[in-house]
Amino acid sequence: MTRYLISFDDGTMxxxxxxxxxxxxxxxxxxxxxxxxxxxxxxxxxxSQRASVVGTDGTVTDGPYPETKAVLGGFSIIDVPSREDALKWAAKIAAACRCAQEVREFMADPTA
Structure with missing residues (x-):
């Protein structure tokens, strides 16, 4: 099975x-x-908050990265057989939360 991140931006709800x-x-x-x-x-x-960005040298700055304006409002991680299944769950979450959801596939993790 494959894990998917289903998320929405703060402010869309x-x-x-x-x-x-x-x-x-x-x-x-x-x-x-x-x-x-x-x-x-x-x-x-x-x-509702901006993320802190920790650099490779340990420096902490307010985030998110300058090129992004969105702040993550919430997320779900599911483990399903296909992208189609992930999209079906995202549709259920979108209907319940009354806001659009983004779906992203995690890269394969041999230890998961």
């Missing part, structure tokens, strides 16, 4: 305050479904 409990429950249900299907690896929402 523009939900009215009174709808947040409904969105939260829908998101939790998708995670439970993925866990029950045996494809869930890990995931979660991230605090």
């Amino acid at each position: 523009n939900i009215p305050e009174d709808e947040l409990p409904e969105v939260s429950e829908a998101s939790i249900e998708v995670v439970r479904e993925a866990q029950d299907a045996g494809v869930w690896v890990f995931g979660g929402g991230l605090e």
Whole structure:
């Protein structure tokens, strides 16, 4: 099987305050479904913040890299047989979270 990162940028999840409990429950249900299907690896929402970038010399600067403006809002890691399966899970997450999701394949890891 192959692992995929499903993620969204902070700020794309523009939900009215009174709808947040409904969105939260829908998101939790998708995670439970993925866990029950045996494809869930890990995931979660991230605090709204810029990343710290640690250079090869140990220097720490505020990030992200200058060429990017997006801040990661949340992510899921799943382990599925195909990209098509990853896209189906991303669609479920997008519907629950009410925001588009990006899908990226991890490189093969012989130790995983």
